[in-house]
Amino acid sequence: xxxxxxxxxxxxxxxxxxxxxxxxxxxxxxxxxxxxxxxxxxxxxxxxxxxxxxxxxxxxxxxxxxxxxxxxxxxxxxxxxxxxxxxxxxxxxxxxxxxxxxxxxxxxxxxxxxxxxxxxxxxxxxxxxxxxxxxxxxxxxxxxxxxxxxxxxxxxxxxxxxxxxxxxxxxxxxxxxxxxxxxxxxxxxxxxxxxxxxxxxxxxxxxxxxxxxxxxxxxxxxxxxxxxxxxxxxxxxxxxxxxxxxxxxxxxxxxxxxxxxxxxxxxxxxxxxxxxxxxxxxxxxxxxxxxxxxxxxxxxxxxxxxxxxxxxxxxxxxxxxxxxxxxxxxxxxxxxxxxxxxxxxxxxxxxxxxxxxxxxxxxxxxxxxxxxxxxxxxxxxxxxxxxxx
Amino acid sequence: xxxxxxxxxxxxxxxxxxxxxxxxxxxxxxxxxxxxxxxxxxxxxxxxxxxxxxxxxxxxxxxxxxxxxxxxxxxxxxxxxxxxxxxxxxxxxxxxxxxxxxxxxxxxxxxxxxxxxxxxxxxxxxxxxxxxxxxxxxxxxxxxxxxxxxxxxxxxxxxxxxxxxxxxxxxxxxxxxxxxxxxxxxxxxxxxxxxxxxxxxxxxxxxxxxxxxxxxxxxxxxxxxxxxxxxxxxxxxxxxxxxxxxxxxxxxxxxxxxxxxxxxxxxxxxxxxxxxxxxxxxxxxxxxxxxxx
Numbered sequence: 001x002x003x004x005x006x007x008x009x010x011x012x013x014x015x016x017x018x019x020x021x022x023x024x025x026x027x028x029x030x031x032x033x034x035x036x037x038x039x040x041x042x043x044x045x046x047x048x049x050x051x052x053x054x055x056x057x058x059x060x061x062x063x064x065x066x067x068x069x070x071x072x073x074x075x076x077x078x079x080x081x082x083x084x085x086x087x088x089x090x091x092x093x094x095x096x097x098x099x100x101x102x103x104x105x106x107x108x109x110x111x112x113x114x115x116x117x118x119x120x121x122x123x124x125x126x127x128x129x130x131x132x133x134x135x136x137x138x139x140x141x142x143x144x145x146x147x148x149x150x151x152x153x154x155x156x157x158x159x160x161x162x163x164x165x166x167x168x169x170x171x172x173x174x175x176x177x178x179x180x181x182x183x184x185x186x187x188x189x190x191x192x193x194x195x196x197x198x199x200x201x202x203x204x205x206x207x208x209x210x211x212x213x214x215x216x217x218x219x220x221x222x223x224x225x226x227x228x229x230x231x232x233x234x235x236x237x238x239x240x241x242x243x244x245x246x247x248x249x250x251x252x253x254x255x256x257x258x259x260x261x262x263x264x265x266x267x268x269x270x271x272x273x274x275x276x277x278x279x280x281x282x283x284x285x286x287x288x289x290x291x292x293x294x295x296x297x298x299x300x301x302x303x304x305x306x307x308x309x310x311x312x313x314x315x316x317x318x319x320x321x322x323x324x325x326x327x328x329x330x331x332x333x334x335x336x337x338x339x340x341x342x343x344x345x346x347x348x349x350x351x352x353x354x355x356x357x358x359x360x361x362x363x364x365x366x367x368x369x370x371x372x373x374x375x376x377x378x379x380x381x382x383x384x385x386x387x388x389x
Numbered sequence: 390x391x392x393x394x395x396x397x398x399x400x401x402x403x404x405x406x407x408x409x410x411x412x413x414x415x416x417x418x419x420x421x422x423x424x425x426x427x428x429x430x431x432x433x434x435x436x437x438x439x440x441x442x443x444x445x446x447x448x449x450x451x452x453x454x455x456x457x458x459x460x461x462x463x464x465x466x467x468x469x470x471x472x473x474x475x476x477x478x479x480x481x482x483x484x485x486x487x488x489x490x491x492x493x494x495x496x497x498x499x500x501x502x503x504x505x506x507x508x509x510x511x512x513x514x515x516x517x518x519x520x521x522x523x524x525x526x527x528x529x530x531x532x533x534x535x536x537x538x539x540x541x542x543x544x545x546x547x548x549x550x551x552x553x554x555x556x557x558x559x560x561x562x563x564x565x566x567x568x569x570x571x572x573x574x575x576x577x578x579x580x581x582x583x584x585x586x587x588x589x590x591x592x593x594x595x596x597x598x599x600x601x602x603x604x605x606x607x608x609x610x611x612x613x614x615x616x617x618x619x620x621x622x623x624x625x626x627x628x629x630x631x632x633x634x635x636x637x638x639x640x641x642x643x644x645x646x647x648x649x650x651x652x653x654x655x656x657x658x659x660x661x662x663x664x665x666x667x668x669x670x671x672x673x674x675x676x677x678x679x680x681x682x
Contacts, residue, residue: 021473022466050469055500059462062455062497066430066466069453072473074466092456196428196451196467198479203446205454212443 005175007168008033010138011077011103011161013175014145016047017183018101020075022067024052024060026082029115030165031105034077057082061089061100068098069204071195073149076100079165080107080121087125090158094129094220096205099152099159099190102130103145106265106316107165108351116352117165119265119317123293123325129220131159131227132293134264138173143244144291146178150187151234155223162293165352167266178242186241228295248292251304253279257286259367260308262330264290267314267355274360285364290326298333305334308341312367314360315377316349323377344370345377353381394421394575404447406439409604411594411611412513413439414568416448416484419511419592422578425450427480428471430464432494433457434486435520436513458493460485461501464508472507480582481508487528488518491549502558502587509581509588512551515596523599530619532663534651535599543654547666552591552625559628561586565620567593569612573622573634580624593620601650613645618671623678631678642667 005013011034015023023042025035042051054060057078064074078086083104093100108118122132133148135141141163148159163169194202208216231248239245250268253275254260263271271287278285288304290297305311311334315324322328327345334340344367349355359381366378399420406413412435420427429452431437437454441447455463460483468481485494490512498510517535518524525535527549538544555563562584566574574592581588595611597604614620615635619642622634643660646652655663675681 022469024466024469048473050473052465052469053504054462054465055496055503059459059465059497059500062459062462063466063469065455065459066453066463066468067470068466070428070467070470070474072470088456089459196453198426198428198451201449201451203440203443203448203452203454206440206446206452207438207442207454209442 002174002176004172005138005177006033006170006172007138007141007163008170009037010142010175011145011163012037012041013177014142015075016041017178017180018073018146018149018187020047021049021072022052022064022074023049023076024054024063024067024074025076025078026054026057026060028057028079028082030107030169031077031079031082031103033169034103038075057085058089061086061093064100065089065093065096065098068100069096069196071190071192073190074100075102077103077105079105080109083121083125084109087128090125090128090130093158097156097220099149099156101145101148101152101159101161104160104162105165105169106162114351115165117167117316118350118352119325122160122162123317125160126294126325129157129224130294131157132162133159134162134291134293135168136266136268136289137168138171138175139244140246141168142175142177143238143242143246146183146187147234147238150237151227151230153190154230154234155227157220157223157227162265164266182241186238224295228297231292246291248297249300249304250289250291252287252289254286254288254304255307256284258284258309259364260286260288260305260311261360262288262290262311262313262326264293264326265316267316267349270355270357270360273357274364277357277361278364283364293329296329296333301330301333302337305330305341306337310344310367311341312344312346312363314346314348314355314363316355318347318350318377327377342372344373347377347379348381392421392571392575394418395424399425399449401447401449403441403445404439405441406435407598407604409595409597409607410439411568411596411607412436412515415513415592415594418568418571418574419482419578420450422575423480423482423582426478427482428467429453430455430460430467430481430483432460432463432483432485432489433520434489435515436484436486438520457489459497460489460494461497461499461506461510464510465501465504465506468506468508483508483510485510485512486520487512487514487516488526491528491551492526499558502555502560502589505560505586507585507587509590511590511592513592513594515594515599516548517599519596519599531666532646532652532655532659534654552589555589556625556628560589562624562626563589564624565591565593565622567611567615567620567622568595569608570615570622570635577624599651601653602648606648610645610648616640617642617645618667619645621671621674623674631674633674633678633680
C-alpha cells in the first residue's frame with residue numbers, strides 16, 4: 001500500500017515486516033524517529049518483539065550480539081558518535097558471524113557539534129566486516145532494509161543500511177509498503193546453525209590461537225566476497241515479488257558519457273537533475289551511483305567507468321591525510337585497468353552543507369576544462385579559511 | 390561435608406587456571422549450584438583464558454565470550470532472546486572479574502540492573518587485573534602492591550565497595566560469598582536463581598599468582614578474609630534488608646596481611662591504619678543490618 005512516509009518511518013516499517021524479535025537502541029539525533037516508532041510498535045503490540053532501552057550504543061550492540069547468538073533476528077539504528085562508540089563491537093559482530101542489521105543515519109562527527117549530513121561516520125567503519133548499503137530515497141530504504149536481512153543471513157555477516165541525515169531520514173515521500181505475506185515469502189525465518197542452547201552447549205567466540213585465527217578471518221573474507229554475488233541473487237528474488245531492483249551500482253547515461261560522476265546516497269538524485277540540466281545542452285555526462293560499498297563492487301565499477309574519458313567522485317566525507325573515501329575506492333578499483341580514465345576527487349557538502357545542481361555543474365565545467373586533476377582532492381564551496389598555526 | 394548441589398561436574402579438568410586459582414574453585418561451585426539449564430556470558434577476564442582455547446572448552450554449558458565492558462549488556466540481550474523464544478526457565482549468568490565489574494564494565498552493569506534484567510551477575514574478585522599481569526583495579530585493596538602500584542606508590546586508596554553500589558540500585562538481591570565457605574556460596578547462588586530480576590554476587594576469589602602467596606594457601610587466605618571482617622559475608626534484599634551471615638570473633642587483620650607478598654612493604658603503623666578502616670566498615674555494615682549496639 002502506498003503511504004507518504006519519512007525515511008525513518010520507512011526503516012521502521014521494514015523492521016516490522018522483517019519480524020524482528022529484539023530491538024535495542026540508544027537515542028541520537030537524527031536516528032530518533034526510527035527508534036521512537038519501533039518502541040511504540042512494541043508497546044502497542046504491532047510487533048511481537050522486545051525493545052531493550054539500553055544506556056549506551058556500546059551496550060546496544062553488545063545486547064544484540066547476545067540476542068542474535070541466542071538465535072533470533074535483531075535490529076538497531078544509530079548515527080555518528082553512536083556508531084563510533086560501537087566500533088569495537090562492530091568488529092565483534094562480524095567476527096562472531098552474526099547477521100545483525102542496523103540502520104545508520106549519516107551524520108557528521110564532532111567537534112564541532114554538528115547533527116547534519118556527512119558520510120565519514122559510516123565510512124570510518126569500512127574495515128569492520130559489515131556489509132554497507134547506501135540508499136537514495138525512502139522506497140529504497142524500506143526495500144534495502146528487508147533485503148539486508150536476507151543477504152546478511154545467507155552469508156552470516158552483519159549489514160548496515162545507510163541513509164543521509166534529514167535529506168532522507170526526515171523527508172516525506174510516497175513509499176509502497178508491502179503486505180506481510182509478501183515479505184514472508186521473500187524472507188524466511190532465521191535459522192542459524194550455532195546458537196546458545198543448553199541442549200547443545202557450544203562455547204561461542206572463545207580464545208583462538210595463531211594456528212586457527214587466520215583461517216577464521218579468511219572465512220569472513222570469503223563470505224564477504226560471496227556477498228557480492230548473493231546481493232544480485234537477493235535482488236533478483238526481491239524483484240520477482242515486488243518488481244523493484246536497484247543494483248549494486250546504477251549506471252545512468254554512462255554508455256556514451258565523456259565525464260562520469262560517481263555518487264552515493266541522496267547526492268545521486270541531485271546528479272540525476274544535473275543530467276536533465278546538461279544533457280539537453282549536448283554535454284556528454286553520466287552518473288554512476290554506488291549503492292553497495294562493502295563488499296565493493298569492483299567489476300561493476302570497472303565496467304561502468306571503462307568508457308569514460310574522465311571520472312569525477314563527489315565525496316561527502318574525508319579521510320585526513322588521504323582523500324575522499326569513495327575516490328580512494330574507485331582509484332583502487334580501476335588502477336590496474338590499462339588506460340583507465342583520470343579520477344577527479346571533489347569534497348563537498350560536509351556537515352550538512354547543501355550540494356546543489358549548480359555546485360555539481362560548477363564541478364562538471366571545472367573537470368571539462370582540466371586535462372588532469374589539479375590536486376588529489378578539490379574542496380568546493382569553501383569560504384576563506386584562516387588556518388590555525 | 391555434603392554439599393546441596395549437583396553431583397555432576399559442569400566444569401571439567403583440563404582448564405588452564407594457575408595452581409590454587411580461586412576463580413576456578415568459585416566457577417565449579419557456582420555451576421554445581423546452577424545446574425545444566427544455564428547460559429553463561431563471559432566478558433574478558435582470567436576465565437576467558439581458563440576456559441581453554443578453541444576448539445576445546447572446560448565448561449559443559451553454553452558460553453558466549455564477549456567484550457570486556459559488556460557483561461551486563463550481553464546478558465540483557467541473551468535474556469531478551471530466550472524470553473522471546475518462550476524459555477523463561479534457563480538461568481543467564483554473567484561471570485566477570487573485578488576489572489570487568491568494578492571498572493570498565495560498570496556502566497553496562499549499572500544499566501542492566503537499573504532495567505532489572507532477569508539474570509545473575511557474578512563477579513569473582515581477585516582484586517587486580519590478574520589476566521594482564523597484576524595491574525591495579527578499583528577493587529585492589531588499600532596497601533597492595535601491583536605492577537602499576539610499585540615501590541612507594543603502593544595503593545593508598547580504598548577498595549570500591551561494589552556491593553553497596555549495586556544495593557543503591559535497589560536490586561532484588563545482592564550478596565557476598567567466598568570460596569572458603571562453599572555451603573554459604575551454594576545457598577546464595579540457588580537463592581539468586583530462584584529470584585526474578587537482577588541479582589548480584591560478589592565472590593571473593595584468591596589469586597596465588599597475583600597476591601604472592603603459595604597455592605596451598607588459597608583457601609586459608611580466603612577464610613581469613615572473612616574471619617578478619619575484611620570481606621564480610623552478607624546479603625541484601627531489595628536494597629534495604631541486610632543479613633550478616635557470619636560474625637567472626639575478634640581477629641586481627643595483621644595476620645591476613647603478613648601472609649601475602651603483595652603487602653610485604655607495609656609497616657606496623659600502616660597495618661594499624663588498615664585495622665581502623667576495617668573496623669569502621671564493619672560498624673557501618675552492622676548499623677545497616679540494624680545490629681549496631
